[in-house]
Amino acid sequence: MKLRLKPLAIMTASLLASFLAESAITIPEGFEELAEGQVIMTEVFVYGQTLGVFQSRVDLENVQFIQPEAVASAVNKMFPDTPELSATLGQTLNRLLPRNSKFSCSSNGGAPGCDFLKTDSVEIIYDENNTIVYLFLPDRYLRHKTVDTEYYVQSVESRNAFVHQQNINFVTDKNYQSASIQGNGSLGVTENGYLNIDWSWMGQRYRSENAHHTDVHNAYFRQDLLKRYYLQAGIMDARDIFNNAGGNINLSQLPLRGIRGVRAGSTLAWMNMDKLSRGTPINVFLSRDSRVDAYRNGQLLASFYLKAGVQELDTRSFPTGSYGVTLQVYEDNQLVRTESVPFTATGQATMNATHWFLQVGVPGDNQSEEDRHDHHVIHAGIKIPLSENASVTAGVADFSRARFWEGAIDWTHGFNFGLIDGLMTVRTSYLYGNEGSRGNVQQLNYNDGFSLSFYRTSMTAADCNVQNKHRYSYNGCYQSNNVLFSVPFSQWYGTLGYSRAKNEGRYVYRHELTEDYQEDSLILPWEKVYQTHSRSQTWQAGLSRSFSLNNLNLSTSINAFMRNDSGLANRDKGMFFTLAVTQSHAQQHGKRGTSSAGVEWRTSKNTADQLSYHAGYSLYTDASGRNEIGGSVYGLNTDNVSSTLYGRTDGQYGSGSLTLSDAWLQRTHQHALSTSGNYSSSLVIDRAGLSLGRWGGGAPASAIIVGVEQDDGEHNSLVNVSLDNGSSSDVHGRRKALFTLPGYQETALKVGESLSIPDGVSSEISKGTGTKKVFMTPGKSINRKVHVRTRYTWLGMLKDEKHQPLEGGIPLNVISWTPLGEGRFTLETSKRIKDLYVMKNNAFWQCGMKVESIRDVVRNVGTSLCKSTDFAALPGTERKQVELMTAGIRQKIEQTVMAGKNDE
Incomplete structure (x- = not known):
């Protein structure tokens, strides 16, 4: 029953x-x-x-x-x-x-x-x-956790599109001019597959010499399979192998140059790293909306205000290490229970799966002459987890005339021993080449309030001083060691660093040359120079502090150094002191200015004392902080003075900057003028047409296009659109904004009313508001429509032709109205009007609405004189409104008349 x-x-x-x-x-x-x-x-x-x-x-x-x-x-x-x-x-x-x-x-x-x-x-x-x-x-x-929660799901509203980004840079002075264009385009082809092309052009001129070239770094098709694997074919460089798109396989020494061929492997692009990088999951069940405080040995780590149900705490801000977390659950500000859970955070995603790649083909177009003799290229790599905190990586590069092998071990450990409770990461790798190359890298980083880092790399060859013999990106022999220790104490921050480098038989660019080569006028800026040997050794220690004084922000530092360089005649040692001051000034309409000034004094054994100074001012022309103009002055002793004027803007159709600089050289009594500039943007072609927008970083990208539809014919409403990557824009009515974002990246899109309200206009979003998370592969776009109702608020007084208050009438072309007595009124319309039509009894009036002043969203029309008109002179919309309003009255009159006739 x-x-x-x-x-x-x-x-x-x-x-x-x-x-x-x-x-x-x-x-x-x-x-x-x-x-x-x-x-x-x-x-x-x-x-x-x-x-x-x-x-x-x-x-x-x-x-x-x-x-x-x-x-x-x-x-x-x-x-x-x-x-x-x-x-x-x-x-x-x-x-x-x-x-x-x-x-x-x-x-x-x-x-x-x-x-x-x-x-x-x-x-x-x-x-x-x-x-x-x-x-x-x-x-x-x-x-x-179920496996499905660890992978993103592509947004169902995304559609295939062509997303292209372009970045233009130029610099010019009297003797040297350079321009470059970088482009990246992605075209969605299948649900989880896309075409990508990454290209660049560079042109340079130095006096009578010039050079220019075009490179296609990538031109491939990629198809993702089961969110875990991918297939890729075309022209490819190695950048995707080292990031999540290709499994995050770090082979730092293996010669992985560009190829034309096929690649297959595992991918982390679909993995929700937020689910994996928070450490041990901490879940709590709440029967009611509650506050949860998380403590570590009495130290409050975070407070969470959570809804009822099973909630997972966001532990990304928790310190690294292994320790216990105490949870205190409060309902209505009353402690109802306390729980203790173990927690471990290593500071990185826990990967319990093997990742790999394999690519086969021929060398790409951007190879040296000797590399072109290779008839095939085979690259392979694998990363195997040994535990939750350790992994081993191995890779091989097989060419027609040489073979290389690299092996590496990565280990991460979180300590929990009293004062030692930080995170340490260790990496060591070794490279072997059968043509005589040998390389090794050791790296250690530890963070625990203070930080310690050590990096050593070494590369040797069969003969260090034979030019052009060592191919596959290796030339000569070199060794480099770097150690940096930094620690905060009291209100100061101290650093101690040491570096040592030794090079023999290497090709370097001009800006890498030591002083022995600087006077060689035959060297063009973009050319390489063969350097037989160089050695350098440097110690540096410093103290720095930043603090505020009233409205001033001050930062100061003092550093001492000792350097022994083969390009210098003697060992050098010295010190330098810096002091910088900045001040912000708030202005009207969201504008703000920043003033800055600073001085640096440097002394050393081998050079004369130097005193440099700078001063500058920048003005941010709106509250967004993305549009700026400014200028600065820099001087060094009395030898030279440089001045700079610059401006930058970041709008709905891209961002750009322009800088003008002039250097006065006291020694030659000459000016050296230079100009540099930049413009970056993106464009999308999809089923909705062509859209222009901001640059999205240059990687394979997807796009979000937000269009604002308005119920009147003007463009005066504003809708604020923002993304959690920092992009935001106020979009006018009947316009749209394009936001380019990297593919394989979850993004929160928020649409709301703008804080910047046009004078005399208010608006409300009737459709499309709120926050939504989206995830797309490259070459996809989402078109989101936002519907806005515009509202105009009017305040004034109505008088008839005899200058008497017009009362008892009913405005026709309004949404709502409120009579205030003696002809005064407030009313609301959905569009800007020039005339107000009023019906009173069986008469009609036309009243001019001339705005005298605007304050916030209220439009004051003062006294409006109304002239009588007739029904036929009313606009079509108002005539229909009158007919609807009087239809009921006519029907009652007709019924009364008919009843009277029946009585007869």
Whole structure:
């Protein structure tokens, strides 16, 4: 028999259960059936999520599921791959389960901590007032995650598109001119596949010499498979191998140059790193909206304001290491319970899977002459996790005439030993080439308030001084060592660094030359020079501090150094001192200015003392901080003075900058003028047409296009659109804005009303507002429509042709209106109007709406003189409005007339 207790029976059973619980007496006559139990339909919840409605036998003390296997199956769907839980459910759900109704919020008046049980088995709370069963499981299952939550899902509204970004740079002076263009375009082809081309052009001129060339770095098709693997074919460089798009396989020494061929491998592009980089998951069940405070040894790590249900805490800001976290749960600002959980954070995503790649082809077009003799190229790499914090990486590069192999070990460890509770990362790698090349790298980083880093790299060849013999990007021999220690103390920040480098038989660009080569006028800026040998050794120590004084921000530092360079005649040592001051000035309409000034004094053994100074001012022309103009002056002793004027803008159709600089050289009494500039933008072609927007970083990209539709014909409404990557824009009505973002990146899109309100205009978003997270592969676009209702508020007084207040009339072309007496009014319209039409009795008036002043969203029209008009002179919309308003009156008149005739 299937029954559902009526409210009266439920209340009676509740009172009876409470009575029997407090006094051991016999069951009163007439209540035997309730005491024996009723079969009812109960809704079952697990940590805030419903499992459905199931038959249950409920008596005064226990609840028993009629079909426990159905309940267990529903729970297993929420927590898959948990055989221990399945066994526990099978053993407990077919038994009598204590009701625990006293813990129900509906029974105890919503006492703090109600609707919750902490258990090591399976228990319930039966809410008899709502016939609900709350099922509780051991805490360890709260931390269980399904695999699907670790992968992003492509937004269903995304469509294939062509997304191209372009970046233009130029610099010019009297003797040297240079211009470059960088472009990247992605075209969506399949649901998870796209074409990409990455290209650049550079042109340079130095006096009578010039050079220019065009490079296609990438031109390939990529198809992702099962969100874990990918296939790629075309012209490819190695950049994707080293990031999440290609498995994040770090082979820093292996000669992975561009190829024309095919690549296959595993990918992390679809992996939700936020789910993996937070360390051990910390979940908490809340029966009500609550505040959760997380502590580590009495130190408050974070406070969370969370909704009811199972919530996972965002632990990305928690310190690295392994330690216990104490959770304090507050309901209505009352502490209801305390829980302690273990936590481990290594500062990086925990990868428990092997990642690999394999590519086969021929060398790309940008190879040296000797590289063109290679008939094939085979590159392969694999990264295997040894534990949650350690991995081994191996790779091979096989050419027609040489073969290279690299192996590396990465290890990360979080300490929890009193003062030592930071994170350490270690990496070591070794390279072997059968043509005689050998290389090794050692790297260590430790962060714990203070930081320590060590980096050493070494490359040797069979003969260091034979030019052009060592191919595949290797030439000569070199060794480099760097150590940096930095620590904050009190309000100061100290650093100590050491570096040593030795090179023999290498090609370097002009800007890398030591002073021995600087006077060689035959060297063009873009050419390489063969350098036989060089050695350098440097120590440097410094102290710095920043602090505020009233409205001034001051920063100062003092540094001492010692340098021994083969390009210098003697060992050099010295020190330098810097002082910088900045001040911000707030102005009207969101503008703000920043003044800065600074001085640096340097002294050393080998050079004369130097005193340099600078001063500058910049003005941000709006509240966004993306549009700026400014100037600066820089001087060095009395030898030269440089002045600079610059401006930059970042708008809906891209960003650009222009800088003019002049250097006065005291020694030659000459000016040296130079100019540099930049413009970057993006364009998208999709089914909605062509859109222009900002530069998105230059990587394979997707796009979001937000179009604002307005109910009147003007462009004066503003909608604010922002992305969590920092991009934002105020979009006018009947216009659209393009936002370019890197592919494979989840982005939160927020649409809301703009804080910048045009004078006399208010607007409300009727469709498309709110925040939405999107995820797209490159070559995709999302078009989001936002509908805006524009509102104009008017204030004034109406007078007739005799200059008497016009009262008792009904405005026609308005949304709403409020009479204020003696002809005064406020009214609201959906568009800007020149004339207000008023109906009074059977007469019509036309009143001019000439704005005298505007304050915020109110348009003051002062006194408006109205002239009489007739029905035929009204605009079409107002005539229809009058007809609708008077239709009911005419119908009543006709009915009255007909009734009178019938009476006759």
